[in-house]
Structures are given as C-alpha cells and as structure tokens.
Amino acid sequence: MTPLNLVQIALPVPLRRVFDYLWPADSPHCPAGSRVEVPFGNRTLIGIVVSFSDQSDTPREKLKPIKQVIDRTPVLNDELLGLIIWAANYYQSPIGEALQTALPVLLRQGAPLQAQTSTSEQWWQLTTEGLGLPDNALRKAPQQALLLAHLRANKCCPWSKLKEAGYARDTLLRLRGKGLAVEAQEPPPAPTERPLVLNSEQQAALDAISYKHYQTYLLNGATGSGKTEVYLQAIAQLQQQRAGAQTLVLVPEIGLTPQTIGRFKKRFGGTLAVLHSGLNDRERLNSWVRAATGEAQIIVGTRSALFTPMITPGLIIIDEEHDTSFKQQDGFRYSARDLACVRAKSLNIPLILGSATPALESLHNAKMGRFQTLPLQQRANRQAAPLIEVIDTVEHNQGLAIPSLQAIKRHLHQGNQVLVFLNRRGYAPTLKCRDCGTVVCCPNCDARLTLHHTPKHLHCHHCDFQRGVLRSCESCHGRNLEPIGQGTERSEEALAKRFAEFPVWRIDRDSTRNKGALESLFNRINSGEPCILVGTQMLAKGHHFPKVTLAVILDVDGGLLSADFRGPERLGQLITQVAGRSGRGERRGEVILQSQNRDHPLLQQLIHQGYGAFADALLSEREITQMPPYAPIALIRADALNADSPRHFLTELKHQLSALAEQHQVQMLGPMPALMEKKGQRYRHQLQLKAHTRHALQTFLATLSMRLEANKAPRDLRWSIDVDPQDMG
Numbered sequence: 001m002t003p004l005n006l007v008q009i010a011l012p013v014p015l016r017r018v019f020d021y022l023w024p025a026d027s028p029h030c031p032a033g034s035r036v037e038v039p040f041g042n043r044t045l046i047g048i049v050v051s052f053s054d055q056s057d058t059p060r061e062k063l064k065p066i067k068q069v070i071d072r073t074p075v076l077n078d079e080l081l082g083l084i085i086w087a088a089n090y091y092q093s094p095i096g097e098a099l100q101t102a103l104p105v106l107l108r109q110g111a112p113l114q115a116q117t118s119t120s121e122q123w124w125q126l127t128t129e130g131l132g133l134p135d136n137a138l139r140k141a142p143q144q145a146l147l148l149a150h151l152r153a154n155k156c157c158p159w160s161k162l163k164e165a166g167y168a169r170d171t172l173l174r175l176r177g178k179g180l181a182v183e184a185q186e187p188p189p190a191p192t193e194r195p196l197v198l199n200s201e202q203q204a205a206l207d208a209i210s211y212k213h214y215q216t217y218l219l220n221g222a223t224g225s226g227k228t229e230v231y232l233q234a235i236a237q238l239q240q241q242r243a244g245a246q247t248l249v250l251v252p253e254i255g256l257t258p259q260t261i262g263r264f265k266k267r268f269g270g271t272l273a274v275l276h277s278g279l280n281d282r283e284r285l286n287s288w289v290r291a292a293t294g295e296a297q298i299i300v301g302t303r304s305a306l307f308t309p310m311i312t313p314g315l316i317i318i319d320e321e322h323d324t325s326f327k328q329q330d331g332f333r334y335s336a337r338d339l340a341c342v343r344a345k346s347l348n349i350p351l352i353l354g355s356a357t358p359a360l361e362s363l364h365n366a367k368m369g370r371f372q373t374l375p376l377q378q379r380a381n382r383q384a385a386p387l388i389e390v391i392d393t394v395e396h397n398q399g400l401a402i403p404s405l406q407a408i409k410r411h412l413h414q415g416n417q418v419l420v421f422l423n424r425r426g427y428a429p430t431l432k433c434r435d436c437g438t439v440v441c442c443p444n445c446d447a448r449l450t451l452h453h454t455p456k457h458l459h460c461h462h463c464d465f466q467r468g469v470l471r472s473c474e475s476c477h478g479r480n481l482e483p484i485g486q487g488t489e490r491s492e493e494a495l496a497k498r499f500a501e502f503p504v505w506r507i508d509r510d511s512t513r514n515k516g517a518l519e520s521l522f523n524r525i526n527s528g529e530p531c532i533l534v535g536t537q538m539l540a541k542g543h544h545f546p547k548v549t550l551a552v553i554l555d556v557d558g559g560l561l562s563a564d565f566r567g568p569e570r571l572g573q574l575i576t577q578v579a580g581r582s583g584r585g586e587r588r589g590e591v592i593l594q595s596q597n598r599d600h601p602l603l604q605q606l607i608h609q610g611y612g613a614f615a616d617a618l619l620s621e622r623e624i625t626q627m628p629p630y631a632p633i634a635l636i637r638a639d640a641l642n643a644d645s646p647r648h649f650l651t652e653l654k655h656q657l658s659a660l661a662e663q664h665q666v667q668m669l670g671p672m673p674a675l676m677e678k679k680g681q682r683y684r685h686q687l688q689l690k691a692h693t694r695h696a697l698q699t700f701l702a703t704l705s706m707r708l709e710a711n712k713a714p715r716d717l718r719w720s721i722d723v724d725p726q727d728m729g
C-alpha cells in the first residue's frame with residue numbers, strides 16, 4: 001500500500017484526541033501550529049495542525065482532505081503548541097478545549113494574525129531625505145520649509161499638534177509627496193518613575209536571581225515588604241542583561257486594577273501589553289500579536305495570559321501565587337501557576353512566584369529543594385507587623401463586638417482609616433420565620449437565599465436565582481420573618497448609623513459592578529480622609545492603603561470548620577492578607593479577629609507564630625493524612641437532573657476500573673455527594689482518586705478518561721475530570 005500523506009489536527013470538539021486528514025499530494029507541509037479549515041460531519045471547522053504522518057487508524061475511505069490552509073506563519077509556535085498539548089494531556093482535557101482557552105477568539109474564528117493599527121490619530125516624522133535636506137532647498141515653498149523645520153526640531157509629532165501650530169494638512173501631504181515626511185508609529189510613552197533604593201533583603205533577593213537558566217524562586221515576602229519593587233527591578237535587570245527580553249507577569253483576577261497597570265507603566269513606559277477579561281476581542285488579539293512580535297516587552301495579565309506567545313522570553317512572574325483564581329474551575333481545568341513552572345522549564349528561563357502566604361504546595365516544593373526561597377521578612381516601611389488580637393463573639397450575635405466598635409472609634413478619631421472585612425455580600429445570609437423556624441431556601445440548590453437590600457430582593461449566590469422578598473412564611477404564613485446574620489450591606493448600615501460623621505464605603509461585587517466604580521472608590525480611599533471600608537475578598541488582596549491602621553475581621557469560623565481539606569489553609573491566607581492591609585503607612589497596624597473559636601489551636605498558632613509556622617503545622621497534617629502535596633489527587637465529578645444517575649454512573653465507572661486501580665495503587669473514594677449536592681437544579685456526585693505518585697495517577701487517568709468517553713451516560717448527565725482540584729465542592 002502506498003504511504004498516506006496525513007496531517008493530525010486538533011479541533012474544537014469535546015473529544016480527547018486529534019483527527020487525521022489527507023494532505024494535498026503536491027503541496028509542501030505547513031509548520032505545526034498553523035490553522036487549517038477542515039470538513040467535520042456536515043460542518044467546517046478551524047483546527048490547528050499538530051503533526052504529519054503516513055499511517056492512520058481510520059480506514060482509508062473515511063479519511064477526508066483538508067479544505068485549506070489559513071496561515072502562512074503559524075499562530076502557535078512549537079513551544080506554545082507543545083505546552084498546550086502537554087497541559088491537555090496532564091489535565092485530561094480535550095485538546096480542542098485547551099486551545100479554546102489559549103487562543104484569542106478572533107484567531108479561533110479565522111481572523112488574520114495581525115495587530116490592527118490603532119484608530120487613534122496619525123503621527124508624522126521626517127524621512128532620511130527630509131532630515132538631510134539642505135536648508136535652502138525649500139525656499140520656494142516657505143510653508144513646507146517651516147513645517148520641515150518644525151518636524152526636525154520635534155522628531156515625531158501627532159497631527160493634532162501640527163494643526164494646533166497652524167500647519168495645513170495640505171502642506172504635510174506635499175512633504176510626503178516629495179518623500180520628505182512619512183506617517184510614523186506613535187512612540188511609546190517614556191517612563192516617569194525611577195526605581196526605589198532597595199533595602200538589604202530586597203537587594204539580596206534581587207541578587208539571587210539568575211536570568212540565564214530555569215529556576216523557580218519563591219519570593220516569600222511579608223505583606224507590605226515590597227515584593228512589587230523586586231519584580232520591577234528584576235525586569236529592569238533582565239532587560240539590561242538581555243536587550244529586548246520579554247517578561248510575562250500574571251496577577252490574580254481582581255489584582256489587575258488600573259493601579260497595578262499604572263505601576264508598570266510608570267516604570268517601563270509603553271512597552272507593555274495588558275491581557276484581561278475586560279478587553280474586547282480586537283484588543284485581546286492586538287495584545288497577543290504585540291507579545292508575539294516582541295513589540296511588547298512586558299505582558300501583564302490574568303490566568304489565561306500564561307498562553308501568550310513570546311519571541312524573546314526572559315522571565316515569568318506570578319504575583320500572589322497562592323490565589324485560587326490561577327486555577328480554572330471549569331472547562332479546561334488548568335493551574336496557571338503549575339503550568340508556568342512547566343513553561344519556564346521548557347524555555348529555560350527563571351520563574352518568580354511571589355506571596356506573603358504561599359500555597360502549601362509551593363512551600364513543600366521549596367522544602368524539597370525544587371524552588372529557591374527568597375525571604376523578605378521586614379516591611380518596606382520598617383514598621384513591625386500589625387498587632388493581632390482575637391475577641392470572643394459568643395455573646396455578640398455576629399455583629400460588631402463592643403471592643404471592636406471602641407477600637408474603630410479610636411482609630412477614626414486619630415484621623416485614620418478602618419477596614420472591616422466580612423466575606424459575605426448582601427444584607428443577611430438567612431431569612432428565617434420566627435414562629436416556625438423555617439428558613440427561606442433556593443428552589444434549585446441546597447442553599448439559603450441571601451437577603452439583599454440594594455435593590456431589595458432574595459438572591460441565591462450559587463445559581464443566581466432571584467425573587468422578591470417574602471412578606472410571610474411559606475410554611476406557617478406567619479408574618480415574622482427575620483434576617484439572621486451579617487452581610488456587608490448590614491454592616492455598612494450599622495456602621496453608618498453608629499459613626500454618622502465618617503463616610504462608610506462598601507466594597508464588594510455589588511457595589512463595584514459599574515465600570516470604574518472600584519477605581520473611583522480607591523481614589524477616595526487614597527485621598528486619605530478618615531473613613532470606614534466594609535468589604536469582601538476584594539479588599540483582601542494586594543492593595544496598598546497607607547492610612548488604614550485597623551482591620552476588623554468578622555466571622556473567621558467558617559474556614560476553621562470547613563469540610564474542604566483546604567479550608568484552614570485558605571483561612572490562614574485570608575486572615576494574613578487582610579491583616580496585612582493594616583499599618584502600611586507611618587503607623588503600626590492593629591487587627592481584631594472576631595471568632596467563636598478563640599482558643600482553636602490553629603488560630604492561636606497563626607496569630608502568635610505567624611503564617612510560616614501555621615503552614616508547617618498544616619503540612620505535617622497533610623503528610624499524616626496523605627493529602628496533597630504529599631499524594632496527588634483528582635476528582636471525577638458527575639451531575640444530572642435526576643438525583644440517582646450521577647451516583648450510578650460513577651459507581652459503574654469505579655467497578656470497571658477497580659482492577660486497574662489496584663494495579664497502580666490508586667485509591668478510589670466514593671462516589672459521594674458533592675459538598676452542596678444540589679446546585680442549579682442538578683444533583684452532583686464525585687469520585688475522589690488518590691495515588692502515591694503523579695505518574696501512577698496520570699497513567700490511571702489516561703485509561704479512565706478513555707473509558708468515560710466510551711461509556712454510555714444518560715443524556716442529561718455531564719462529567720468532568722479535575723486534576724489537582726482546588727475546590728472540593
């Protein structure tokens with residue numbers, strides 16, 4: 001049989017494989033990573049060329065030819081294509097789904113790989129001929145001579161400035177006609193800020209970084225220790241050592257504020273590309289292309305920016321590396337932090353992971369010698385870490401305790417700002433009938449409805465179900481419905497009443513929904529007037545409010561009693577991060593924690609010995625219970641409208657794979673209901689897998705995913721595989 005001329009193509013379909021197509025006999029192969037159009041069923045799809053071969057498992061008569069090649073230069077270089085394929089395998093994801101995440105929408109739709117020049121105004125400059133023209137050459141055209149002199153003096157000018165100076169468009173076009181002037185690229189804005197003088201710890205950290213080869217550095221720096229300054233100077237040092245080398249900076253989802261971008265812009269000027277969810281498709285593609293061509297030397301983005309192509313990669317930085325937004329929780333369930341290690345290694349460049357509260361995984365990697373720790377123990381302002389006090393709230397009914405109120409008053413009257421943290425938006429998490437005890441629940445989820453006041457309604461925070469506020473109990477028709485517990489709106493109300501002479505700003509997803517709202521709130525805060533900030537997670541991370549001297553944290557008990565094995569780790573991170581917002585200016589900060597479990601050993605350890613010792617204790621516990629990072633785990637989730645089918649489906653799977661599991665020493669726990677069994681009308685079950693080694697888990701999962709694809713499932717059943725899950729719900 002004559003050998004076939006075949007191409008393997010990754011297609012945007014939910015199957016864990018590539019597809020074989022016939023390549024036109026007389027045409028040379030295109031590079032891997034190029035886009036092609038192919039027939040698929042009765043549709044035409046755009047796919048990515050992965051490789052070529054001469055054999056196929058598909059019978060010859062079923063093979064179809066490709067329709068056409070879209071790209072002359074591939075959209076994905078070998079390095080990036082390799083990373084995506086590796087990641088799809090590791091996370092057991094269909095490669096098409098991984099590509100969906102990695103590629104900008106317009107490229108997926110077939111748009112050309114080009115940045116669109118911005119529609120903003122034209123810039124002009126002289127050509128070499130224009131620059132070298134003798135002074136009297138234009139004496140017969142005095143207007144042109146004047147404009148030429150102007151452009152010679154000002155180098156590069158926008159049209160608006162020339163017009164302002166009184167030049168006519170016509171004169172400019174005449175100069176262009178003579179080959180003396182041309183349209184120019186807008187020059188990148190110049191940096192406006194100089195580097196700070198590093199303290200000795202920052203300097204030691206910077207000196208330890210080598211840009212010549214792969215190494216992951218864990219910049220373990222206390223809150224306010226000046227990690228950002230180390231990032232900025234590392235980028236500058238890299239650029240000094242290797243002109244044009246690019247840096248990729250990943251920040252958490254809510255960390256990519258105009259403040260952050262502003263900091264990079266001020267230091268590096270316009271050689272920056274930004275990638276986040278707020279961009280439109282065109283802007284996203286522009287940033288991608290600017291990174292691919294090397295025009296952008298620094299790329300700052302959230303999770304999926306990890307997949308940005310770079311022509312001269314030099315450094316990757318992940319700020320707040322412990323943040324859960326680096327793990328995608330649906331579709332292609334990858335961890336950008338973990339993949340950054342893989343990418344940096346394959347590019348042979350350094351990776352800096354920064355955090356005041358590193359993930360247990362990262363601390364473990366550092367202990368095992370895989371990461372190099374760069375400690376920053378002191379605050380950049382030389383202040384001691386904030387003073388933390390826990391107060392018992394058994395008798396205080398979840399509101400603000402009296403000692404907290406007294407402290408707030410004291411700090412406000414001293415001209416400072418106060419932050420009140422509570423991780424629950426809305427007015428109250430529960431609406432309860434005082435007569436019969438019934439609580440109002442979501443019809444779609446195993447969850448209570450949260451009462452909101454602005455606007456007034458009941459809201460499920462899990463499935464988004466909304467309804468008007470009930471007037472009477474649906475069980476006993478009694479009219480005594482009572483809000484129980486505190487949300488940010490209720491705390492805001494109570495604080496505004498109590499401290500009427502000071503502004504109270506609420507910062508949560510509801511109050512910052514409008515574009516620019518968060519930015520204007522931050523501006524108010526940074527004006528420094530005494531005020532109270534009430535807010536959720538959004539307030540916890542990375543912000544620098546120098547006038548905040550007191551942080552009050554309400555209700556830390558949820559995390560201590562959480563059913564998720566990561567609950568305590570997350571709580572320790574949250575408390576440390578919120579506490580770290582206090583005392584970043586001239587005065588030492590104070591922190592008050594309100595808890596009903598004041599003597600809990602973990603809480604006591606966190607407060608008295610700090611996050612490091614706390615994390616060590618959690619790591620020992622994980623070692624004893626053989627949980628991550630000591631044993632890798634994966635979750636197989638299934639959900640359906642029918643309450644029984646997810647459990648049946650997973651039980652059958654477990655049964656099919658039990659011999660293989662034994663062979664690879666993989667433990668299968670469950671199936672068990674998810675922490676919230678019913679969510680959005682669907683019933684959810686899961687099977688937890690645990691192995692001794694990553695290799696064993698991977699080998700097992702490869703077979704499992706094939707089995708899952710082959711198994712017949714009820715039509716409405718959905719399943720997914722989550723490798724290294726971050727959320728056990």
Ligand SMILES: Nc1ncnc2c1ncn2[C@@H]1O[C@H](COP(=O)(O)OP(=O)(O)OP(=O)(O)O)[C@@H](O)[C@H]1O
Pocket residue numbers: 196197198199202221222223224225226227228229355356380381541542543544580
């Ligand atoms: N060497 C330095 N000299 C003076 N000020 C500094 C120095 N380094 C950093 N700072 C200032 O200290 C403040 C805190 O720095 P930064 O926000 O980088 O801290 P961080 O380590 O990122 O903290 P967090 O983890 O809490 O966000 C900033 O205002 C920064 O300008």
Ligand SMILES: [Zn+2]
Pocket residue numbers: 442443444445447460461462463464465680
């Ligand atoms: Zn719901």
